[in-house]
Amino acid sequence: MEKVVMIGIMSVLLAIPLKKDKPEFSMLIILTACMLISSLAVWRIRDLLRYLKTLQEYLGSGSIYIKVLFKMIAVTYMAELGANLCRDAGYGAVAGQIEFFGKLMLLAVSLPVLSALFEVLLQFVPGGVG
Template sequence: MEILKIVMLGMTGMLLGLFLKGIRAEYSVYLSLAAGICIFSYMTGKLSYLFSSVLKFQEYFPIDAAYLTALLKMTGITYISEFASGICKDAGYSAIASQIEVFAKLYIMVLSMPVLLALIETIHGFLS
């Protein structure tokens, strides 16, 4: 199972980080970053399957490509911001991590506005 590989990689990185924290604390942040990048790069291989599935979904249902693009962008923003926020928290920079999270939430709201406006227009069309 692939999830077990990822969990074991993460747990190994965490245990090595705890071990290094007692010896050289600055290296534990680098190790955490390296483990996170390894897990993130493994995930990017799965993204091709996700994109092909979304395109197949679009073939079956007449959905505007802009909506699917916005959905994929929102998903990417969520993963990237959570990754960066977690690294910042591990390094002891919680304030920066919080700012990354706030910006990501606001940016997702900005990306969702065209979808929300299209939904409101559709509802208005039904009510008129």
């Protein structure tokens, strides 16, 4: 965590003086810092994925839920990263659209879980629905 904080602070301290006179260099410093931090995050995510794969093996038939969780994590992080980069570059409208699409994707990915939940709930309704 210390590395990530230091990369973030140092990149901002380097980018601030350049922002007025050379905004393109400032943006390159920030983008480089984002890529470094993202690469560090990927290494941590690999450990998490290994753990979730082990959990998936234990669950067996419930593994669809782990797959949905994987997809939701991926969508969330990709949308947040893309939106933040666009927002930092001054393109807030594009960032908003990325966030909107990310939310739609989360809903779409979660539909199998919602469907399974409704199936379970319908088992407890006497006489079924209709």
